[in-house]
Amino acid sequence: MERHIxxxxxxxxxxxxxxxxxxxxxxxxxxxRDAAHLRMDEALDQNQPLPIALxxxxxxxxxxxxxxxxxxxxxxxxxxxxxxDKYAPRLLDLGLKGMIGKGKRSDAVREAIVRNNAVxxxxxGGAGALLSKSITASEVVAYDDLGTEAIRRLTVENFxxxxxxxxxxxxxxxxxxxxxxxxxEVKNYDPRKPDQRDAEH
Amino acid sequence: xxxxxxSQITQNIKEMCIxxxxxxxxxxxxxxxxxxxxxxxxxxxxxxNQLQDNLQIAQEDRIPICQDTGMAVIFLEIGQxxxxxxxxxxxxxxxxxxxxxxxxxxxxxxxxxxxxxENTKDNTPAVIHYELKPxxxxxxxxxxxxxxxxxxxxVFMLKPADGIEGVKNAVLTAVKDAGPNACPPMVVGVGVGxxxxxxxxxAKKALxxxxxxxxxxxxxxxxxEELLDRINRTGIGPGGLGGxxxxxxxxxxxxxxxxxxxxxxxxxxxxxxxxxxxxx
Numbered sequence: 001m002e003r004h005i006x007x008x009x010x011x012x013x014x015x016x017x018x019x020x021x022x023x024x025x026x027x028x029x030x031x032x033r034d035a036a037h038l039r040m041d042e043a044l045d046q047n048q049p050l051p052i053a054l055x056x057x058x059x060x061x062x063x064x065x066x067x068x069x070x071x072x073x074x075x076x077x078x079x080x081x082x083x084x085d086k087y088a089p090r091l092l093d094l095g096l097k098g099m100i101g102k103g104k105r106s107d108a109v110r111e112a113i114v115r116n117n118a119v120x121x122x123x124x125g126g127a128g129a130l131l132s133k134s135i136t137a138s139e140v141v142a143y144d145d146l147g148t149e150a151i152r153r154l155t156v157e158n159f160x161x162x163x164x165x166x167x168x169x170x171x172x173x174x175x176x177x178x179x180x181x182x183x184x185e186v187k188n189y190d191p192r193k194p195d196q197r198d199a200e201h
Numbered sequence: 202x203x204x205x206x207x208s209q210i211t212q213n214i215k216e217m218c219i220x221x222x223x224x225x226x227x228x229x230x231x232x233x234x235x236x237x238x239x240x241x242x243x244x245x246x247x248x249x250n251q252l253q254d255n256l257q258i259a260q261e262d263r264i265p266i267c268q269d270t271g272m273a274v275i276f277l278e279i280g281q282x283x284x285x286x287x288x289x290x291x292x293x294x295x296x297x298x299x300x301x302x303x304x305x306x307x308x309x310x311x312x313x314x315x316x317x318x319e320n321t322k323d324n325t326p327a328v329i330h331y332e333l334k335p336x337x338x339x340x341x342x343x344x345x346x347x348x349x350x351x352x353x354x355x356v357f358m359l360k361p362a363d364g365i366e367g368v369k370n371a372v373l374t375a376v377k378d379a380g381p382n383a384c385p386p387m388v389v390g391v392g393v394g395x396x397x398x399x400x401x402x403x404a405k406k407a408l409x410x411x412x413x414x415x416x417x418x419x420x421x422x423x424x425x426e427e428l429l430d431r432i433n434r435t436g437i438g439p440g441g442l443g444g445x446x447x448x449x450x451x452x453x454x455x456x457x458x459x460x461x462x463x464x465x466x467x468x469x470x471x472x473x474x475x476x477x478x479x480x481x
Contacts, residue, residue: 065268065308075268103382125384126473129264130255176443181436191420
């Protein structure tokens with residue numbers, strides 16, 4: 001079903017979002033990808049505070065292209081989420097409520113999503129120009145030296161995502177793919193005998 | 202003998218980096234349009250329609266199609282009667298990439314060292330492949346390569362006994378493992394034969410072939426068509442969210458190989474399969 005939700009995410013929204021829901025997010029979200037996750041992980045190892053509050057927030061795995069003059073951001077589509085799998089359970093256990101990315105997650109991340117009543121959303125990969133239109137403001141809030149990998153606070157309006165892993169652990173990547181999978185007939189032909197191939201047609 | 206000033210290479214590469222990141226080549230554009238009308242999944246169709254909108258916005262508003270504007274892969278086919286003047290050709294290529302990525306508002310995604318990982322801040326260096334050809338012209342192909350799909354690419358050192366079925370299984374294995382991570386619908390470049398590095402290069406170059414152009418070798422053409430059909434029956438679909446459009450094309454190139462080997466490389470590219478080519 002289609003849903004419009006606010007970010008930061010409430011417990012109630014997180015619990016009622018279901019795998020397959022088409023969701024429009026309005027509010028404040030944060031970006032972080034590989035390098036920012038490594039830094040946050042190191043900060044936690046050293047008992048240092050994180051540069052952003054995690055509770056109820058959504059992290060968007062994204063590193064934008066530079067903004068042209070007068071625009072809030074450049075192209076801004078999701079990056080592959082599995083590279084953040086190493087760090088995500090720890091952040092979820094600290095209150096992170098949602099993640100936006102693309103691609104599969106590990107079992108450990110799925111378990112942490114269920115344990116913490118959280119959500120993993122996918123945005124359409126490779127649609128960075130379109131997605132940038134739903135971002136109305138962008139500000140670097142930490143790790144500026146990382147360039148595109150810095151942590152940014154984004155203001156989003158009707159940012160379109162799809163629920164992939166919900167708080168019950170349902171995974172759209174598994175269920176949706178099964179619905180369209182077909183067994184295929186294997187053709188056996190010998191490339192050394194072209195006549196045989198012609199005979200098949 | 203024809204003399205070409207290297208500044209001409211720089212200027213062309215700068216323009217092509219910008220062009221390739223904002224507009225898809227007509228063959229890709231057309232394949233995506235056809236896919237949108239053929240897709241059976243409603244969500245899949247919605248995603249394919251979003252990709253159409255995305256391409257239009259990218260072109261009209263000058264926003265890169267994808268934020269991952271790639272590592273610049275450059276193929277240079279150089280006529281052997283060409284003499285370059287004005288400095289190092291490699292420097293000229295990298296200067297073109299630098300200017301294109303800095304002036305064109307493209308993302309700088311290259312780190313200087315794979316372990317230390319400090320960003321070079323201008324997307325250099327490029328990965329450059331040189332080929333010598335007869336004649337006095339230079340053909341430049343710029344193919345910015347995103348790493349969502351690059352990370353899902355594979356090399357398989359098969360045995361001769363694995364045969365054509367082994368090759369097909371290798372391609373299907375790579376595609377199924379890639380799934381949603383490679384931003385389907387994808388284009389699958391395959392290199393068969395040669396050596397370990399040669400098959401990888403064949404696969405990369407196969408991605409620059411037009412998606413509507415099949416191999417000239419009858420059995421390879423047949424394998425391309427069969428694999429495309431089988432990939433589109435895996436159910437992966439647009440965005441990996443289920444559907445009948447998982448790949449737009451399978452482009453296979455072959456090369457002679459050793460009596461003991463059957464190397465196969467599968468280079469996967471997302472639907473933003475960017476390539477710009479010019480001959481000067």
